[in-house]
Amino acid sequence: MTLAAPTESIIGTSHRFVSKINIGNSLVFSKPKYCDTQVVQYSGYLNVGTNDNYFFWFFESRTNPSTSPLTVWLNGGPGCSSMVGLFQELGPCRVDSTGTKDSYNPSSWNQVSNVLFFDQPAAVGFSYGSDQVYSTDNAAVVAYKFLQLFYEAFPVYSTLPLHFFGESYGGHYIPSFANYIIEQNKAIAASSSSQSKIIPLKSIGVGNGWTSPLIQHKYSVTMACNSTYGSVLSKSDCTTMTNNYPKCATLTQKCYDTGSNSDCISANNYCTRSVQYIYQNSGKSVYDVRHSDSTDDVPEDYLNFLADSTVMANIGAKSDYVECSDSSYQHISSTGDSSRDFAPDVANLLNSGVRVLIYAGDADYICNWYGNYAWSSQLSFNGSSSYQALSLKPWTVNGKEVGQAQSGSKLSFVRIYGAGHEVPYYQPVASLGMFTTWINGQPFN
Template sequence: MLLANLLRRRCCSSLPLLLGSVVVLWFCSSLHVAAAGSKVEYLPGVQPEGPLPFELETGYIGVGKLEDIQLFYYFVKSESNPNIDPIVLWISGGPGCSSFVAMTEELGPLLFDVPKNNWSLPTLSLNPYSWTKVASFIFLELPVGAGFSYAKSSKNYTATDVETSYHAAEFIRKWLEDHIQYQSNSFYVGGDSYSGITVPMVVQAISDGIDAKFKPLVNLKGYLIGNGVTFKDVNYGDTFRTARGLGLMSIEQYTSAEACKGTDCVDEFGPLFTGEHYYWPNVIGEENDAERFRGYNVHAFDRHLIFKAALIASRWMNHDNVLEALHVRKGCGEKWAKCRIPLHYERTVHDSRPYHANLSTKGYRSLIYSGNADVFVNSFSTERWTKSLNYSVIDDWRPWLINNRIVGYTRTFSNNMTYVKILGSDHIAPTITPADCFIMFKRWISHEQF
């Protein structure tokens, strides 16, 4: 019964909750309520001006008790063949970071330009390495409180890891009910950073719904995670080993750090590779930042954008013309923030490896990728836990190449899990090495060999 209730989230709520919902909804604008699938043809500031060169829709879908949780999403159709191309449900990390970040700073069709000043509306240009060139993406604002997602009953609604996973599972079933033309498309779930916890749990919740024969059935094929948090405990040895390998610590400092135990190590040595001393890897290869975009007016690796991204995006997202274009409900939820801090959220799962192990028994494909210059969610730790699942290696450690250039290393396990290391990349790999990450995704989603 508990599982059925979690999956369906159709239970009736108490009268106080119902009355609270009515009171909150009274403040929401009834004139600008977006139905699921509201088309967005223009966005202020997008260059070149005119209709968007890709198909975008936004909307809210209610989940949970009395559909109290209103989840906002951005759906970008594949620029290739959306009728048959895979669909990826993308969930940003945090928890509480907006999926709009992935859509405009990482792997989506738009990228913010370097602002000309601090008072005009920021502009955006097309991303030549958007993953939407080969797949459709649903960028979901999850959990409740992230981006424009909100709870009708209370702005202080506190979700948990488990509840959030079932919110996502219910969301995708309802989304497919509204988009019956995509019910046969291959379906994947993706995310990065804290979504290393969230994504396998969401996949498990969707799989549970399939086993329970909930309709519509999701054509679930697998999932992908970038530099994902996998367990609560940090291996500080791997952290300092990565920092030493990047030249951020001297041999003397590294020797002292190895002898250090617990969180005091980070307090003592962490400032060596955080803040203003943070390491930004050089992009591997002969292309410089401008040339690698082949004339496009985008600067994905501009340091100014990386450090000021939250401020730039907030100025754009909270502009009245942008809110109207995106069909955001007025008076509902909070002002948009790149990452909701603090977020009312309870972390109840501290190790996602059991979910990976269980999903492997069901034959789902998975791509686990990691930038080698990520100090904290480092590639050493990711290599270690993928190997700890104890599946045999069917394609052992070897370089993967683009245009005869080594851009990383990879291995594939017998449980359909592929691990990929990306050289010269960092925590949010598609931001730092967009061309390499696009090729990586394209090969994996198309079942091509690395």
């Protein structure tokens, strides 16, 4: 593949690409060789002309990168690094138990797609700067600038179908960011002078996402008290959650109606305290109802790896790694962003012809599959009646039933058995099978 930017860089050698279209923006990048040494990698920073520098790490597809799609991955939080996805979930990298040796992940999604991991807002992961993002919609603008500059620096990827994926608070990020792309694409198409590139967005995917709080808070009760894994709470706690939900619903609906920060903050404070977090009495992990909250069911050995000075130099990291940023979380929380509804953004994407995949591990509590299935089933969009007439059916990978799926009218929902919050960690083969099916446009059984 021939790239516009230099391709002969070696580990530890950085290059700079300055945008001719978005004046003041630049990319500084290296070409590391970790985990998946047979594919082209780029890592480094987007500088958006301010004090903010956003870290990224890109891996080419293991199979026909020139014809494979490009997938952008974001973790949630808000304020958590996409290196979580790279090292614990769908990325090419794994590390040993000491966190000192990188290794190859055979179930990485770059088996079938070019994959780009992006750390945002600016205090997250290896990113650094002023950290002035206070809402999901604010963050969408930076993500769009990043994609435009990435395409300008590496134009060979700019014509590939784009899939925008994320998890958890990605249920806010992904619909918002994708909608911003659609809006900008329309503006570019209508302009005779714009030098920005139309982004070939084909689909979005959200795993165990937080998208529609009004509905999802209701199903916190279901997951804690009446899931297929059994109740993890006492009857009195379950009754309290049930009795508190109506007030939560009233406050959340007010947030939806007024959109004011104060109303959305009030809704978030009450619903988390009086409904969602009663779950803490269970002593179970919010990310997996099968495990104690005192055990780390998803190891974080990669933290040692990313703290190594040699590794940091080779990937061009200029700041210490922060897995989840308290300041970014506080900034976004200060506007009541968590209580805002992003289901309408999903409906708009579907109506614009963008395919949507909602998937969920069925052992996760915090963004459980019941709530995600409920809001997506109630979504109103062109073709929603046809989708709602369908039902969940067994879904198999390699001849084994690994979940359930419902698919129609450009919308698909997939439930993955035996997976917690980070689906690709718990069920790597099923996860890759789902992703491959999706990007190839194939039906789920």
